[in-house]
Amino acid sequence: MIPGDLRRRPHVVLIPLVFVTFVAVWEAAVRLWRLPDYLLPAPSAVARALVAGLASRLYVEHAWITVTEALLGFLIAAAAGIILGTVIAQFRLVERTLYPYVVAFQTLPKIAVAPLLVVWLGFGVSSKVVIAALVAFFPVLVNVIVGLKTVDGPKLDLMRSFSATRWQTFRFVTFPNALPFVFAGLDIAVVFSVLGAIVGEFVGSQRGLGNLILQFNTALDIAGMFAVLLLLAALGVALHLVMQAIQRRVIFWAQPDHVIGA
Amino acid sequence: MAALTQTYVSQDRSLVAALAEVTLDIAPGEFVTIVGPSGCGKTTLLRIMAGLQRPTSGAVHLLGRPVTGPSRSVGIVFQDPVLLPWRTVLDNVMLPVQVLGLDREIFRRRALELLALVGLSGFEGKYPHELSGGMRQRVSLARALVHDPALLLMDEPFGALDAMTREAMNLELQRIWQDSGKTVAFITHSISEAVFLGDRVVVMSPRPGRIADVLAVELARPRDLDLMASDAFGVYARKIRQALGPRGMLE
Numbered sequence: 001m002i003p004g005d006l007r008r009r010p011h012v013v014l015i016p017l018v019f020v021t022f023v024a025v026w027e028a029a030v031r032l033w034r035l036p037d038y039l040l041p042a043p044s045a046v047a048r049a050l051v052a053g054l055a056s057r058l059y060v061e062h063a064w065i066t067v068t069e070a071l072l073g074f075l076i077a078a079a080a081g082i083i084l085g086t087v088i089a090q091f092r093l094v095e096r097t098l099y100p101y102v103v104a105f106q107t108l109p110k111i112a113v114a115p116l117l118v119v120w121l122g123f124g125v126s127s128k129v130v131i132a133a134l135v136a137f138f139p140v141l142v143n144v145i146v147g148l149k150t151v152d153g154p155k156l157d158l159m160r161s162f163s164a165t166r167w168q169t170f171r172f173v174t175f176p177n178a179l180p181f182v183f184a185g186l187d188i189a190v191v192f193s194v195l196g197a198i199v200g201e202f203v204g205s206q207r208g209l210g211n212l213i214l215q216f217n218t219a220l221d222i223a224g225m226f227a228v229l230l231l232l233a234a235l236g237v238a239l240h241l242v243m244q245a246i247q248r249r250v251i252f253w254a255q256p257d258h259v260i261g262a
Numbered sequence: 263m264a265a266l267t268q269t270y271v272s273q274d275r276s277l278v279a280a281l282a283e284v285t286l287d288i289a290p291g292e293f294v295t296i297v298g299p300s301g302c303g304k305t306t307l308l309r310i311m312a313g314l315q316r317p318t319s320g321a322v323h324l325l326g327r328p329v330t331g332p333s334r335s336v337g338i339v340f341q342d343p344v345l346l347p348w349r350t351v352l353d354n355v356m357l358p359v360q361v362l363g364l365d366r367e368i369f370r371r372r373a374l375e376l377l378a379l380v381g382l383s384g385f386e387g388k389y390p391h392e393l394s395g396g397m398r399q400r401v402s403l404a405r406a407l408v409h410d411p412a413l414l415l416m417d418e419p420f421g422a423l424d425a426m427t428r429e430a431m432n433l434e435l436q437r438i439w440q441d442s443g444k445t446v447a448f449i450t451h452s453i454s455e456a457v458f459l460g461d462r463v464v465v466m467s468p469r470p471g472r473i474a475d476v477l478a479v480e481l482a483r484p485r486d487l488d489l490m491a492s493d494a495f496g497v498y499a500r501k502i503r504q505a506l507g508p509r510g511m512l513e
Contacts, residue, residue, distance in 0.1 A: 158340070
């Protein structure tokens with residue numbers, strides 16, 4: 001890297017520097033004070049656990065379960081949020097009727113419902129899918145409603161001047177206009193769906209990364225827990241990046257500052 | 263084509279009279295400019311003419327028929343271009359064709375011709391954010407003309423543009439109007455723009471909005487920008503300023 005470039009974008013160096021310093025201090029502290037592994041494992045121990053877990057495919061199998069649960073939940077949340085949000089935003093009567101329920105349900109901490117869902121749907125994948133969907137649903141719903149309502153007057157006047165039907169106005173103007181908001185909602189939802197799946201696995205499961213954390217917790221394998229947390233962080237970042245890539249393709253015309261709620 | 267008549271428009275907005283007994287006839291093919299200070303009800307008048315808003319009392323007639331709602335015979339250019347950012351230039355111009363259910367093939371050719379007319383050949387595939395303000399307003403003009411309306415309504419279309427671009431757009435609009443033979447009602451708060459473009463200038467005064475004066479501008483066409491510095495032009499501008507009264511210092 002040339003020095004001029006470095007001066008303009010110092011964070012390119014600072015970001016890895018912070019990471020390296022953090023890991024080094026952590027490693028040094030653990031060795032210096034001889035901290036036991038069941039309290040705080042050294043980064044090297046975490047790395048070993050991560051490599052071993054990935055090599056034995058143990059983590060991969062559990063991660064696959066969690067990803068499946070999260071993605072299925074996300075897809076259900078996205079579809080339901082977009083459909084219900086559209087109906088609420090388009091029909092005043094539906095909005096007036098359902099809005100109190102939406103607000104009441106939104107303020108309810110969704111994960112509190114998780115034990116109930118495990119009782120109803122069992123320890124398998126389906127209860128986690130529903131919890132993930134439940135947690136991911138509201139960010140989509142709220143953003144769809146806000147997005148469909150923020151269409152500006154002049155665009156509606158334009159459509160009205162052609163005597164456009166309600167459906168035409170929706171298809172040509174209101175819906176595409178709402179897409180930046182919809183994507184802001186989906187971006188939150190994809191991260192929330194992983195949260196929902198993990199919480200579901202905590203409450204009652206046989207497999208999945210949340211279950212693995214509980215197993216390691218019982219065995220006091222703290223290095224293993226850290227390794228799974230790293231895996232979850234990487235998973236979250238990956239899902240977020242995929243969403244961003246899709247978003248850039250679909251709403252290429254939107255300025256980043258048009259998107260709110262992220 | 264029957265004469266366009268517009269008679270007795272008045273509107274109450276929460277008991278504030280925005281327009282009081284505005285009566286105006288616009289002849290087919292005529293270019294009428296409407297000038298007045300902010301808040302004189304010019305935009306309200308245009309919205310009523312467009313059928314976007316109902317007058318409290320009175321009626322508008324277009325081609326001999328009363329206006330009860332938006333009409334296919336009207337094309338509107340708004341203050342802002344109001345382009346859809348997710349559509350290409352050509353698709354923006356084609357929007358009225360799609361909504362009105364007109365023949366796509368025939369009107370696609372017309373849309374391309376119009377884009378050439380407004381000087382945007384080669385920009386069909388671009389998106390609005392890739393264009394300058396003046397170019398966007400030209401797209402908006404092409405869109406207003408694509409379904410071949412008899413009447414073109416323009417609401418301060420060049421108000422947001424810089425002075426030089428604005429003069430260039432005025433010249434182009436004159437040319438396009440002469441080529442197309444449309445009837446134009448053009449709202450502006452610029453006296454020189456009103457005189458330069460108009461066959462007649464309707465001077466409006468505010469609170470309540472009413473017509474203070476109507477001036478026929480007898481300057482030969484095509485008019486060029488040098489004309490703005492001429493004595494004859496100055497005489498019209500002064501008359502308008504007088505009609506606007508002491509509040510006439512606008513620009």
